[in-house]
Amino acid sequence: METQTDSQTSIIGPNSITLGQKWGWYLFDFANSIIIINGGLYFPQWLVIDNRVSGTLFNLTALVTSILLILTAPLFGAKADQSGKCFRYLWTTSLGLFLCGLALALFATSIHQGTVRNVLCLVGFGGVLYTYQLSLVFYNALLNPLSSSGSISKTSGIGLAWGWIGGVVAVIAVDPMVKGQFIFHHADRINAILPSTIAFGALTAISLFLMRKLERLEATQPATRSLSLVGLIRDVKSYPVLFSFLLAYFLYSDAILTIENNVTIFMEKVFSMTDDAKAIAFVAFLLLAAIAAGIQWRLLNAERSLRSLQRCMVGWLIALPVACIVPSRFAWGFYISFLVMGILYGVLFNASRVLFFQLIPKEKIAEYFGIYASFERFASIIGPLLWSMPLILRKEEDALSYRFALGMMIVPILLSMWLLHRARRSLTRLN
Numbered sequence: 001m002e003t004q005t006d007s008q009t010s011i012i013g014p015n016s017i018t019l020g021q022k023w024g025w026y027l028f029d030f031a032n033s034i035i036i037i038n039g040g041l042y043f044p045q046w047l048v049i050d051n052r053v054s055g056t057l058f059n060l061t062a063l064v065t066s067i068l069l070i071l072t073a074p075l076f077g078a079k080a081d082q083s084g085k086c087f088r089y090l091w092t093t094s095l096g097l098f099l100c101g102l103a104l105a106l107f108a109t110s111i112h113q114g115t116v117r118n119v120l121c122l123v124g125f126g127g128v129l130y131t132y133q134l135s136l137v138f139y140n141a142l143l144n145p146l147s148s149s150g151s152i153s154k155t156s157g158i159g160l161a162w163g164w165i166g167g168v169v170a171v172i173a174v175d176p177m178v179k180g181q182f183i184f185h186h187a188d189r190i191n192a193i194l195p196s197t198i199a200f201g202a203l204t205a206i207s208l209f210l211m212r213k214l215e216r217l218e219a220t221q222p223a224t225r226s227l228s229l230v231g232l233i234r235d236v237k238s239y240p241v242l243f244s245f246l247l248a249y250f251l252y253s254d255a256i257l258t259i260e261n262n263v264t265i266f267m268e269k270v271f272s273m274t275d276d277a278k279a280i281a282f283v284a285f286l287l288l289a290a291i292a293a294g295i296q297w298r299l300l301n302a303e304r305s306l307r308s309l310q311r312c313m314v315g316w317l318i319a320l321p322v323a324c325i326v327p328s329r330f331a332w333g334f335y336i337s338f339l340v341m342g343i344l345y346g347v348l349f350n351a352s353r354v355l356f357f358q359l360i361p362k363e364k365i366a367e368y369f370g371i372y373a374s375f376e377r378f379a380s381i382i383g384p385l386l387w388s389m390p391l392i393l394r395k396e397e398d399a400l401s402y403r404f405a406l407g408m409m410i411v412p413i414l415l416s417m418w419l420l421h422r423a424r425r426s427l428t429r430l431n
Contacts, residue, residue, distance in 0.1 A: 017145060018213075020210045021146070021211050021213065021214055022155070023210060024208070024209070024210025025139075025142060025159060025207075026158060027207040028090075028094075028139055028207040028208070029159050029160065029162050029166065030162045030166035030169075030203065031166060031199070031204045031207055032094075032132060032135070032163070032166075032204065033164065033165075033166035033170065034167070034200045034203070035097070035101050035132075035170075035196045035197055035199075035200040036128075036167075037166070037170050037171060037282070038167075038171065038174055038193070038196040039104075039192075039196065040260060040261060040264075041192070041278070041279070042174075042178065042192040042193070043104075043121075043189075043190070043192075043193065044058055044262065044264060044265055045264050045265065046108070046188075046189040046190045047121065048265055049268060050188075050189060051114065051118055053118050053122075055262070055265060055388070056391060057122070059258075059385075059387060060384065061122045061125065062126075062129065063385070065129045065130050068130055069130055070374040072134070073133070073134055073137050073374045074371045074374055075370070076089065076137065076370060077137045077366040077368070077369055078364070078366070078367035078370065080137075080138060080366040080367075081364055081366045081367050086138045086214075087142070087208075087211065087212070087214050089137075089138045089366075090138035090139055090142070090208070091208055093131050093134045093135035093138065094131075094135055094204050094208065096127070096134075096135075097128060097131040097135060097200070098197060098200060098201045100124055100127030100130075100131055101124075101128055101196070101200065104121060104124030104125055104127075104193055104197075105190070105193040105197060107120040107121045107123075107124050108124075108193065109190065109194075133376070134373070136373060137366060137369045137370045137372075138366060140353065141365045141366040141369050142211070143155065143353075143365075144365050146214075147357075152358070153354045156293075156350055156353050156354050157294050157295070157354075158294055160290070160294075160349060160350050160353075161290040161291070161293045161294035161346075162290075163290075164289045164293070164346070165287075165290050167282070168283050168286045168290070170196060170199070171283050171286075172279075173199075174191070174192040174195055175279055177191045178192050178275065183195070233371070236368075236371055239359070240426045241359060241423050241426045242356075242359045242360065244419050244422045244426060245306075245355060245356070245359065245423045246356075246371070246375045247375075248309075248415075248419035249352055249372075249376065250375045250376070251412040251415050251416035252316070252348070252413055253375070253383075254382050254386075255320075255383060255409035255410075255412045256348070256409075257383060258383030258387050259341075259406065262387060263338075264278050265402070266406060267281070269397065269398065269399050269402045270328055270334075270399045270402050270403060277331075281338055284335075284339055285342035285345070286342065288339055288342035288346065289342045289345045289346030290346060291343075292342075292343045292345075292350075293346035293347065293349070293350040294346075301358065302355055302427055303424070303427060303428075305351050305354050305355035306355060306420060306427065307424075308351040309351050309420055310417065310420050310421070310424070312344050312347055312348045312351070313416060313420065314417075315344045316341070317410065317413055317414070317417075318340075319337045319338075319340045319341050319344065320337075320341075320409060320410050321407070321410065322337040323337040323341075323406060324403050324406050324407045356368070356369075356372055382412070383409070383412070386405075386408040386409065386411065386412070387405045389405075389408065390402075390404035390405045391405060
């Protein structure tokens with residue numbers, strides 16, 4: 001497969017894209033980060049710490065959600081390519097995310113029977129995760145027309161930066177609500193969900209309005225072949241560089257997304273951090289991720305993107321062991337390693353999206369981004385299992401168990417380094 005470079009234009013002419021459409025695309029990532037960041041920060045703590053639900057059960061919910069996404073995302077993406085309706089699919093999945101957020105807030109606040117409430121909240125949170133990840137299939141596919149008048153890496157990086165800035169704004173805005181100092185009259189971590197959902201809904205409506213004319217712009221040549229998940233995966237395997245990258249992406253997403261879902265619990269179990277300390281750490285993490293993604297514009301071809309990913313892997317292999325072994329009384333040591341992870345996080349996910357875009361055929365862009373989403377969420381099957389192993393084997397969810405759990409994430413990072421090396425060798429042979 002020929003690789004794409006930032007100088008290559010898409011099937012849409014550069015004059016077709018307006019500034020409003022581009023800012024609508026940036027705003028979409030800003031908006032969905034509000035509900036996802038606050039949900040990821042507060043819901044696991046509310047469930048596991050406040051309501052004493054097993055952390056293993058929380059991770060199993062992510063596992064079931066991931067299986068559902070794996071089975072459906074590539075097929076929905078292929079259907080969007082065939083119909084030329086990426087924008088319409090984006091609208092539908094955004095509505096689903098909004099409704100799942102409302103349901104989660106309603107279940108948590110109106111049901112008083114503990115077991116029923118917790119089960120329904122897990123279902124609602126699973127719906128939030130599923131609809132969010134599925135919406136990104138169609139959101140990412142719109143990179144094709146939007147990047148036609150400029151740099152792919154610049155457009156992607158700015159989009160990710162605005163997403164993480166949205167997370168920063170969200171954490172700061174809901175903090176007084178979580179403490180019961182504004183709107184709510186009692187302190188509760190679940191207070192973050194309803195206002196985050198409402199803000200997401202309002203801003204997403206504006207975003208989709210600004211992008212509305214992209215409905216006519218992103219249509220591709222209709223595919224005539226029949227759709228099957230096995231057939232789509234077989235198609236990807238015929239491209240060695242792309243397949244090696246996706247396997248590596250699966251592995252390092254395995255580690256990083258599992259860390260993201262569990263790190264607030266880790267902070268409390270290992271360092272006894274207050275909610276304020278966690279919020280400050282997350283704000284700093286997201287700001288550094290936004291800066292790193294926003295300034296990483298010179299990913300001009302697949303080779304440069306691969307080099308950037310390899311350097312990131314080295315960084316993770318330094319930061320993770322430090323976070324695992326730093327003594328509990330030296331929380332500042334964890335802060336430093338966590339902030340380094342923020343920089344690596346921003347670089348990693350921008351380089352990953354840009355590299356994938358550079359490698360795939362543009363007439364199947366939504367289909368391939370469906371596969372991309374599936375590989376990312378497939379990571380959430382293995383990652384939670386790896387994380388849960390020390391908790392299950394030691395039969396105690398104490399600080400040492402959580403240190404071992406974080407340390408387990410080094411294994412997929414190491415394997416991903418080998419796969420990225422293999423992808424780079426294959427790319428060199430093709431060139």
